[in-house]
Amino acid sequence: MATIDRTDIIRGPAAIGFGGETFYSKGDITVTVEQASFDKVSDVFGIVGRAITDRQVKVRFTPIGEIQALAVLFPYGTAATYPIGTSIYGAADTALTVNSIAKKLIVHNCAVTQMPSLTLGAGTTAFGECEITGLVKNDASAAVAASYWTWSTGSYTIPTTMEVAKLIAAQYQATWAGVTVSATDAFTVDFDLTLAPVISDGIGTVDMRIQDLQFTSTFEPVGYASWPGDILAYMATRPGSELYTSALTIATAISGGLSFAADKTTLANLDIMWGAAANLVGPVTVTSHRDIDGGGLDNLFTVSVV
Secondary structure, X not given: OOOOOHHHOOOOOXXXXXXXXXXXXXXXXXXXXXXXXXXXXXXXXXXXXXEEEEEEEEXXXXXXXXXXXXXXXXXXXXXXXXXXXXXXXXXXXXXXXXXXXXXXXXXXXXXXEEOOOEEEOOOOXXXXXXXXXXXXXXXXXXXXXXXXXXXXXXXXXXXOOOOHHHEOOOOEXXXXXXXXXXXXXXXEEEEEEEEEEEEEOOOEEEEEEEEEEEEEEEEOEEOOOOHHHHHHOOOOOOXXXXXXXXXXXXXXXXXXXXXXXXXXXXXXXXXXXXXXOOOOEEEEEEEEOOOEXXXXXXXXXXXXXX
C-alpha cells in the first residue's frame, strides 16, 4: 500500500521583493511559466512533436493595500519617462524574488505588465491584482534556465516589514467638471496597458514596448441633485463633435491615503435613474485622454500619497 511523508508536502505563504520594495499578497501568489510552441505535424501520424518558440514567467498577486511603493506599482503614467514606444524593461534587468519558508524563486528580468486597479473607499483596501512578467535576461542564452530564474530549496525567512498603519481605508471624493461629489460606493480606476512584444527568432520575447495606455474610472455620485442637468449639458451635441473633457481628481482628506489625478478625462457614459431605492444620478464613467498642452505631453495620470 502506498505511503506518504507529510514533510514532503510544502505549503505556506510568501512575500515578493521587487523594485527595492517588499509586497505581501491578500491571497495566493501564483507563478506561471507560459511556453508558446508550434506543432510538428505529419500527414500520416498527425502531431509528432511540439517545439518551444517563446517563454514568459507570469507572477500574479494582489497587494494587501499598504499605500507604498507607488512608483513601482504604477510606473507608466509619467509621459516623459514612458511615452508610447518605450521599452518597459530598459537597459538593466530588474529581479523579482518570491521568498517563503521553504523555497525561494528569483525571476531575473521583470517588469510590471498589469498595474493594479484602484478601489478607493472606506470599506476596502486600495489595490487589485498586479501582474509582473519575467523574460530572458539581457544578452543571455534562452536555452539556459538560469537565464530566466533561480530556484532554491532550504530554510528562508519571510520579511516582516509590513506597516499596518499604511492599510488605509477612507472616504474619498471626486472632483470633475468643477463639481466635487461623494459616491454611494468606492470609486474605481482600471488600467488598460497594451504592450507590443519584441521577438527574436530562436530566443522568443526579449522586450515589450508600450503601444497604448488608457484608464477608466467609474463612480456613482450621491447627494448632488443638480448633477443630471449639469452633466447632460456636457454630452456631445452632434456626431463628429469632441466629447467633453475635464480634469479628474479622486482623493481623501485622510493623511497617508491616496490621490489619483488626471489632467484630462473624457465623459464616456452617464446613467440617470428614477426609483424608490435609486439615486437620480447613476454610474458615471470617464476615460483617459492624452493632454497635449502647448506642444508638450502631460502625464496621463499620477498616483500619489496624500
